[in-house]
Amino acid sequence: MQLIDSLGRHINYLRLSVTDRCNIRCFYCMPKEGIVKTGHDAVLSYEELHLIAETAVGLGIEKIRITGGEPLVRAGLIGFLERLAAIGGLRHLALTTNGLLLEQMSEDLFRAGVQRLNVSLDSLDSKTFAEITRGGDIQRVLSGLEAAERAGFPPPKINVVVMRGVNDSEILDFAEMTRERGNSVRFIEYMPVVKEPGWQRFCISGKEILQRIAERYPLEQVDKGAYAGPSRDFRIPGASGSIGIITAVSGHFCSECNRIRVTATGQAKGCLFSDERTDLVPFLRPADPQRLREVLKGIVAGKPERHGMSCDGYAHSNFAMSQVGG
Ligand code: SAM
Ligand code: SF4
Numbered sequence: 001m002q003l004i005d006s007l008g009r010h011i012n013y014l015r016l017s018v019t020d021r022c023n024i025r026c027f028y029c030m031p032k033e034g035i036v037k038t039g040h041d042a043v044l045s046y047e048e049l050h051l052i053a054e055t056a057v058g059l060g061i062e063k064i065r066i067t068g069g070e071p072l073v074r075a076g077l078i079g080f081l082e083r084l085a086a087i088g089g090l091r092h093l094a095l096t097t098n099g100l101l102l103e104q105m106s107e108d109l110f111r112a113g114v115q116r117l118n119v120s121l122d123s124l125d126s127k128t129f130a131e132i133t134r135g136g137d138i139q140r141v142l143s144g145l146e147a148a149e150r151a152g153f154p155p156p157k158i159n160v161v162v163m164r165g166v167n168d169s170e171i172l173d174f175a176e177m178t179r180e181r182g183n184s185v186r187f188i189e190y191m192p193v194v195k196e197p198g199w200q201r202f203c204i205s206g207k208e209i210l211q212r213i214a215e216r217y218p219l220e221q222v223d224k225g226a227y228a229g230p231s232r233d234f235r236i237p238g239a240s241g242s243i244g245i246i247t248a249v250s251g252h253f254c255s256e257c258n259r260i261r262v263t264a265t266g267q268a269k270g271c272l273f274s275d276e277r278t279d280l281v282p283f284l285r286p287a288d289p290q291r292l293r294e295v296l297k298g299i300v301a302g303k304p305e306r307h308g309m310s311c312d313g314y315a316h317s318n319f320a321m322s323q324v325g326g
Contacts, residue, residue, distance in 0.1 A: 003060035005303045012062045013259040016053060018077065019043065019069040020264050023100055024133040028161060031194055032134065042265045046080040048284045052262055054087050055292050063092040069264065072101040078108045085113025094118065100136065102144025106151035117148055117156040123167045132166065155183040155241065162209055163190045163202040175213045178241030186231055186244035206247035213243060260299055270303035
């Protein structure tokens with residue numbers, strides 16, 4: 001079965017958040033004071049999350065990415081992942097993490113059946129990293145990356161949110177990582193989700209990021225895999241990792257969008273930047289798989305054509321990315 005939306009886009013990818021809690025506070029993701037903690041009852045149980053995943057796969061979802069908040073802080077995650085990996089028809093199970101707990105958890109994650117890790121790392125400089133994350137220890141992330149490879153994972157993909165005046169001086173260092181260490185690196189345009197005064201100063205377009213890399217390295221275009229996100233991918237000849245540019249803000253990739261999202265409290269979203277969301281809880285408590293199936297189909301059918309965000313302004317309400325899952 002294939003899930004096709006009203007604009008003919010093939011939807012095969014679900015981003016499933018397991019928590020909105022996090023062990024750091026990246027300044028671009030959540031306010032300094034953190035977010036109001038969601039009560040335990042409001043967060044979906046693993047049984048409920050599993051039912052959503054199973055129903056989505058039954059409809060045609062082939063790839064699930066576990067996200068958060070920080071997914072590795074939720075107790076019992078490994079058992080949940082084992083059960084997800086066993087869902088017939090699910091072809092790809094991936095997880096996005098800040099990497100702080102990877103040193104202790106990599107082996108269990110690999111054994112549970114996670115195929116691919118994305119690690120968010122916005123600076124290779126310990127001081128800048130601590131500033132962006134409001135106190136995070138980069139050494140733990142670097143040890144985590146090594147532990148992931150020792151456990152059997154391919155070199156994790158590195159997600160870098162590029163912000164002018166914060167970490168844009170490191171673009172070439174990250175590009176070099178694709179040669180030196182074999183990690184693929186995806187440069188993500190900063191998205192204004194937390195309404196901070198003067199947020200426009202951080203904006204730097206994917207075009208400029210690519211230009212800066214191309215001034216230093218020759219680049220060849222890379223074919224994207226079947227479940228690839230909406231990045232444009234390049235490679236420095238001879239490098240084993242690729243360079244991806246995600247122009248979420250400047251270069252709407254909405255026409256290629258292949259995903260839906262479900263938050264840890266069961267709010268399903270057809271578009272990250274739309275205020276529209278559908279509460280799945282009435283179809284989970286008590287569980288009603290048939291209606292849940294119909295509702296998920298409706299979310300795909302109603303996916304908006306495009307979002308209205310740009311570095312000049314945006315229409316969506318403020319939210320913390322940790323509450324949706326990126
Ligand atoms: N805690 C995990 C992590 O940081 O990888 C998973 C959740 S995090 C919300 C998912 C992704 O969203 C991360 O790669 C993060 O860098 C990205 N993100 C968060 N806020 C963002 C923003 N304002 N602009 C662009 N990307 C953002
Ligand atoms: Fe936490 Fe990830 Fe948000 Fe950073 S980006 S605060 S690690 S949820």
